[in-house]
Amino acid sequence: MNFSQYLHYFSRKEVFSLAIIAAFLALFFSPVISGDGFGYYSVLEAIGKGGSLDFAEQARFNEISGKPIIEFNEGAGKLVSKYAPGPALFSLPFYSFSLVLYQSGAFNIADEFFIGEKGAPLINQMGLTLSALIFAVIAVVFSLKTAKKFFPIKSWLLILVAFFGTPLLWYATADLAYSHAFEAGLMALLVYAILKKPDSRLQGILVGLLTITRYSNALFALPLIVFYLVKKKSWDAAKLVLFAAPFALFLMAYFAVQFGSPFSSGYETGFQSVLPIHLLEVLFDLNRGILWWTPLLVLGITGLFFFHREEKWLLLSFTGLNLWLYSSWISWHGAWGFGNRFFAILFPVSVIGLGSLLSAKPQLRWPIIACAVWTLALFAMFLAATPELLNVLDLPGLLGYWIGGGRLLELPARFLAKVSFMRAISLF
Numbered sequence: 001m002n003f004s005q006y007l008h009y010f011s012r013k014e015v016f017s018l019a020i021i022a023a024f025l026a027l028f029f030s031p032v033i034s035g036d037g038f039g040y041y042s043v044l045e046a047i048g049k050g051g052s053l054d055f056a057e058q059a060r061f062n063e064i065s066g067k068p069i070i071e072f073n074e075g076a077g078k079l080v081s082k083y084a085p086g087p088a089l090f091s092l093p094f095y096s097f098s099l100v101l102y103q104s105g106a107f108n109i110a111d112e113f114f115i116g117e118k119g120a121p122l123i124n125q126m127g128l129t130l131s132a133l134i135f136a137v138i139a140v141v142f143s144l145k146t147a148k149k150f151f152p153i154k155s156w157l158l159i160l161v162a163f164f165g166t167p168l169l170w171y172a173t174a175d176l177a178y179s180h181a182f183e184a185g186l187m188a189l190l191v192y193a194i195l196k197k198p199d200s201r202l203q204g205i206l207v208g209l210l211t212i213t214r215y216s217n218a219l220f221a222l223p224l225i226v227f228y229l230v231k232k233k234s235w236d237a238a239k240l241v242l243f244a245a246p247f248a249l250f251l252m253a254y255f256a257v258q259f260g261s262p263f264s265s266g267y268e269t270g271f272q273s274v275l276p277i278h279l280l281e282v283l284f285d286l287n288r289g290i291l292w293w294t295p296l297l298v299l300g301i302t303g304l305f306f307f308h309r310e311e312k313w314l315l316l317s318f319t320g321l322n323l324w325l326y327s328s329w330i331s332w333h334g335a336w337g338f339g340n341r342f343f344a345i346l347f348p349v350s351v352i353g354l355g356s357l358l359s360a361k362p363q364l365r366w367p368i369i370a371c372a373v374w375t376l377a378l379f380a381m382f383l384a385a386t387p388e389l390l391n392v393l394d395l396p397g398l399l400g401y402w403i404g405g406g407r408l409l410e411l412p413a414r415f416l417a418k419v420s421f422m423r424a425i426s427l428f
Contacts, residue, residue, distance in 0.1 A: 013156035014144060021140055021163050027419050028173040028383070029133060031126040035336060037177025038065040038119065039083035041128050045120065046081070047088055048095045048127070053257055055079045064119040075260035082266025085254055086213030087128065087179050090135070095127030129176040135185030136172035142188040143348040146196050150309075151355035157365075158355050165296030165372030168347040169379050170338035179213050180344035186210045187318075188348035190220070194311055195352070200228065200236035201243045208247025215251070215265050216325050217345075223317035276327030282340060285333070286394045293339030293378060293395070296371035299364075300350025303357025312356075315349050322346060338382050339375075384414040 010018065033041045042058035050057060056079050061069040073080040102123050140163060147155040163169060171180035190206040193199050203224055210217035221244055228237035252262035259266055272278075283291050283298075290297050301319050304312050326332050326342045334341045357364060378395075381402050402408050 010144070010148075011152075011156065014148070014159070017156040017160045018140065018144065020160065022137075024163075025133065025136065025172060029129075029420050030174050030176060031122060031129045033120065033125045033128065033177040034175065035065060035067070035178070036069075036083070037128070037175065038069045039081060040087040040179060041120065041125065041177060042069055042081045043083055043085050044088035044091050044095055044128055045124075047085075048092055049099065053080075055081050061119055073259055073266070075264060076258060077260070080258050080266065082258075084179065084212060084214055086209065086211075087132070087182050089212070090182060091128045091131035094131050095124065098123045098127040125177075132176040132178075132181040133172070136168070136176070136181040138185035139168065139172075139181070139188040139347055142185075142192045143351045146188075146192050146348070147351050147355055149196050150352070151359065154355055154358055157369075158351050158358070161296060161368055161372040162300065162347060162351045162354060164376045164379075165368075166294050166300075166347045166350055166375070167290075167297070167339050167341055167344040169375060170382070171341055171344045174383055175337065175341075178341065180341055182213050183210065183217070183345040184347045186213060187345050191315070191348045191352065194224075194314060195309065200224075200233075200240045204240040204243030204245075205247075207240070208244040211244070212247055212251060215267065218248070219321045219325065220318055223314050223321070227311075227314055271328050272330050273328050276324050278329070278332040279323065279327040282323065282327050282332055286396060288333040288340045290340050290343055294343070294375050296354070296368065296375060297343055297346060297350055299357060299368060299371060300353035301346070303353035303355070303360075304349070306356040306360040307352060308356070315352060318349055319346055338379065380415045381411065383418050384411055 038061040042055060042061055043053075046053055046055055046058055055070045058081065059070045059079055069083075070079050070081055072078070102121050140159060143162070144155060144159045147158050151158060163172075168180070168184050171178055172184070186206055186209050190203060190210070193202045193206060204221075207218070207221045207224065210220060221240065224240055225237045228234065228240065251265075255264055256262040276282075281289065283289055286292060301316075304316050304319070307315070322343065322345065326334075326340075332340075332342075354368060358368065378398070381398055385398065385401055402411060
């Protein structure tokens with residue numbers, strides 16, 4: 001299906017919604033690496049420039065990012081990066097091309113463009129961020145395609161409110177260098193392969209790709225296998241495992257080279273308990289609680305119970321596993337960032353949940369829209385306050401900065417100053 005056919009495939013309202021999201025992605029696209037993004041970039045640079053998994057050169061990112069991106073591993077006896085290789089592998093084509101462009105000199109732009117992060121030429125950093133942007137677009141387009149099948153009249157609204165009301169809003173624009181846009185894109189394809197064009201082989205491949213993007217995503221294979229076994233489709237369960245297996249073997253080889261053991265991922269000390277001991281914080285904490293920052297996500301999860309297809313138990317399992325995993329994780333909050341970044345992957349699932357909720361409870365249309373507007377307002381305040389407010393993570397601190405601090409009238413101008421082309425103009 002070419003571009004013109006896509007325009008005919010989608011309704012006018014759907015095209016309008018896609019255009020709004022595309023414009024937002026373009027306006028607030030940030031091409032630079034920051035925070036944990038240096039972890040994924042370190043793998044990309046080591047493979048793409050050095051052609052190996054020797055991370056001695058990438059140790060410079062520790063000081064730049066302010067955290068231990070590269071660490072010495074006793075088992076391997078060398079410097080390693082614990083970050084998953086998926087984002088680096090997906091970004092390798094763009095990154096390789098960026099190395100050629102940088103050598104030409106025409107794209108040798110100052111490292112301090114956008115926010116004062118350094119460590120690599122901007123054009124090379126864009127090898128990762130542009131790749132993540134493509135996955136963010138995949139997340140939006142395929143979530144819309146899936147929603148169109150079940151909620152054709154409301155699909156345009158669902159994709160709009162889900163984009164502006166979930167954590168993907170931030171991690172598809174201001175912090176693309178993390179793995180979350182990649183995860184959202186792959187999850188959208190997985191939901192599509194479950195609901196619209198069921199294919200256990202494709203599902204196995206997508207679970208494998210999700211796993212090399214973030215190791216914990218391997219858990220999503222469990223409900224899929226159980227689903228097929230309960231339906232007495234053991235061959236489909238076997239095909240799913242068979243097509244996911246190469247990715248597991250790849251990771252085992254990667255771990256053996258990196259950490260000296262095929263069973264060591266570098267995250268062995270991450271869990272505090274098998275119980276979701278941080279569930280209340282994940283939901284209600286003022287720093288990261290999804291009920292405060294992205295309440296629409298909670299409505300989307302709740303709406304899954306109204307979904308009329310039996311696959312709703314798969315989607316609910318995905319959300320339940322995600323909640324359990326990060327409620328048991330020592331770093332449940334995800335450190336600095338907009339809301340709880342670990343739930344950006346649930347964007348495609350929330351689209352289905354919101355559609356089901358609106359179908360069952362149409363009177364919730366305006367409360368749902370209000371939740372999306374709330375998160376968009378927080379996005380504007382959060383973005384406009386950086387980098388001045390980097391150390392204030394809680395919601396009262398953010399609101400106090402703008403409202404209590406008497407800066408509210410400054411907000412529109414400071415927000416517009418974050419628009420990408422405005423920053424690009426500043427180069428000249």
